[in-house]
Amino acid sequence: MPTIYLSPSLQPFNxxxxxxxxxxxxxxxxxxxxxxxxxxxxxxxxxxxxMTLGQAIRxxxxxxxxxxxxxxxxxxxxxxxxxxxxxxxxxYPYSTEGKRAADIIADNLRSIYPMPELVNTVRTTxxxxxxxxxxxxxxxxIAYHDNTEDEAWIRNNTALIARNLALSVCExxxxxxxx
Numbered sequence: 001m002p003t004i005y006l007s008p009s010l011q012p013f014n015x016x017x018x019x020x021x022x023x024x025x026x027x028x029x030x031x032x033x034x035x036x037x038x039x040x041x042x043x044x045x046x047x048x049x050x051m052t053l054g055q056a057i058r059x060x061x062x063x064x065x066x067x068x069x070x071x072x073x074x075x076x077x078x079x080x081x082x083x084x085x086x087x088x089x090x091x092y093p094y095s096t097e098g099k100r101a102a103d104i105i106a107d108n109l110r111s112i113y114p115m116p117e118l119v120n121t122v123r124t125t126x127x128x129x130x131x132x133x134x135x136x137x138x139x140x141x142i143a144y145h146d147n148t149e150d151e152a153w154i155r156n157n158t159a160l161i162a163r164n165l166a167l168s169v170c171e172x173x174x175x176x177x178x179x
Contacts, residue, residue: 002173004037005060006030006046007070007129010053014075017151023049025154026071029142032162037169040177057132065135066173067101069165073154074141085150086118090130090139093123097136105138105168112164113143114153140165 008026015021027049034044045063047056060068076084087109091102102121110116124130130137142161143150154161163179170177 001041001043002066002175003043003045003063004067004069004169004173005063005065005133005135006033006044007056007060007068008047009070009072010047010049010051010056011072012049014073014145016073016145016155017148018155020155022073022145025073025145025158026142028158029071029162029165032159033166033169036163036166036177036179040170040175040179042169042173042175042177053128057128061132061134063135067097067169068129068133068135068137069101069169070129070137070139071165072139072141073143073145073151075146076144082144082147084144085147086115086120087113087143088141089119089121090124090127090141091121092130092137093125095130095136098130098138099123101136101138101168101172104172105140105165108164108168108171109140109142112157112160114149 091098
């Protein structure tokens with residue numbers, strides 16, 4: 001049976017423009033994803049609010065997961081605050097499976113994000129969740145929470161985003177899921 005480690009943001013200090021924070025909204029999406037995946041025979045283990053990033057990575061590495069999927073929302077650097085938009089899907093450049101998962105996720109996000117040309121896959125050797133995890137890993141920055149349009153898109157589309165990400169996980173695992 002396929003298994004994934006789902007890691008929604010552990011960052012309640014990243015406040016949204018209107019209501020909530022990164023940890024809250026990424027957990028809403030994760031909460032919606034879990035039953036979709038489990039209903040299709042995919043075992044899901046996930047981090048919990050209050051854990052440290054190190055604890056989440058150690059917990060992920062203690063299991064035998066087919067994918068480590070981290071869910072985040074992005075923030076622009078101070079000089080560009082509110083000006084950047086779009087999902088970024090990060091993967092470790094030396095992981096063929098991580099890149100394959102990132103490509104699938106980005107392709108699927110393009111079908112629901114209002115400006116598909118802004119959806120990017122990004123190589124990184126700096127993000128702990130893609131570098132220090134044993135399983136192939138992807139960190140999705142779903143959109144920019146400091147941008148009015150992106151923040152509203154996340155808040156108003158959590159179920160759609162969850163379904164799209166669950167579909168991507170199924171596609172990556174080669175599962176024929178009914179969502």
